Amino acid sequence: KQEVTQIPAALSVPEGENLVLNCSFTDSAIYNLQWFRQDPGKGLTSLLLIQSSQREQTSGRLNASLDKSSGRSTLYIAASQPGDSATYLCAPLPISGGGADGLTFGKGTHLIIQP
Amino acid sequence: GAVVSQHPSRVICKSGTSVKIECRSLDFQATTMFWYRQFPKQSLMLMATSNEGSKATYEQGVEKDKFLINHASLTLSTLTVTSAHPEDSSFYICSARQGWEERETQYFGPGTRLLVL
Numbered sequence: 001k002q003e004v005t006q007i008p009a010a011l012s013v014p015e016g017e018n019l020v021l022n023c024s025f026t027d028s029a030i031y032n033l034q035w036f037r038q039d040p041g042k043g044l045t046s047l048l049l050i051q052s053s054q055r056e057q058t059s060g061r062l063n064a065s066l067d068k069s070s071g072r073s074t075l076y077i078a079a080s081q082p083g084d085s086a087t088y089l090c091a092p093l094p095i096s097g098g099g100a101d102g103l104t105f106g107k108g109t110h111l112i113i114q115p
Numbered sequence: 116g117a118v119v120s121q122h123p124s125r126v127i128c129k130s131g132t133s134v135k136i137e138c139r140s141l142d143f144q145a146t147t148m149f150w151y152r153q154f155p156k157q158s159l160m161l162m163a164t165s166n167e168g169s170k171a172t173y174e175q176g177v178e179k180d181k182f183l184i185n186h187a188s189l190t191l192s193t194l195t196v197t198s199a200h201p202e203d204s205s206f207y208i209c210s211a212r213q214g215w216e217e218r219e220t221q222y223f224g225p226g227t228r229l230l231v232l
Contacts, residue, residue: 031217043121043208044159044223051217089158093219102149102161102174103210103221 004106023090138209
């Protein structure tokens with residue numbers, strides 16, 4: 001069964017810093033991996049999706065990389081802003097369920113950007 | 116991106132009553148939707164997979180007779196919490212699946228906060 005670990009669990013930094021959020025997963029047989037953000041009391045917003053054949057994806061100040069063989073993904077946030085404050089979650093989509101499985105989430109990284 | 120809605124966003128009910136939560140994919144059809152539950156300061160846990168036109172598949176430990184799922188159309192899945200008790204108080208989030216294999220994306224609703232008194 002897939003297990004997802006995210007490091008660090010929490011991060012508080014002043015705005016403007018470049019950040020690195022790490023995600024590791026135990027089953028590398030995946031179709032893709034999604035990164036989400038969750039604001040307090042809200043649902044999940046999809047940030048990036050990296051297909052298993054890709055190495056990285058970029059969207060604005062966000063860049064995500066994927067090393068499927070080692071079971072790792074990294075989310076880079078450039079020039080962080082207070083609006084980036086949220087919990088960030090990664091979720092690999094397993095091949096075992098034919099893509100019809102729900103996602104497995106870790107506990108996420110709780111990010112606070114200080115103005 | 117695609118939009119998924121949930122209704123209601125918040126509900127308070129008395130112990131022993133039933134509560135229905137709706138999940139709709141607004142601009143795409145979803146043969147498969149998922150229901151998750153999130154307790155305070157915990158991550159999302161998959162409860163069940165909702166399949167249009169067939170029975171839902173429940174995760175281990177989730178009571179199918181307590182959490183009734185109906186996926187009546189390609190854009191609507193409902194979760195009914197029957198005979199709710201205070202321990203059922205939680206944040207319930209649905210997602211809808213779009214795409215296939217590498218391109219499959221799950222879009223999440225805004226969640227429903229249930230408080231059982």
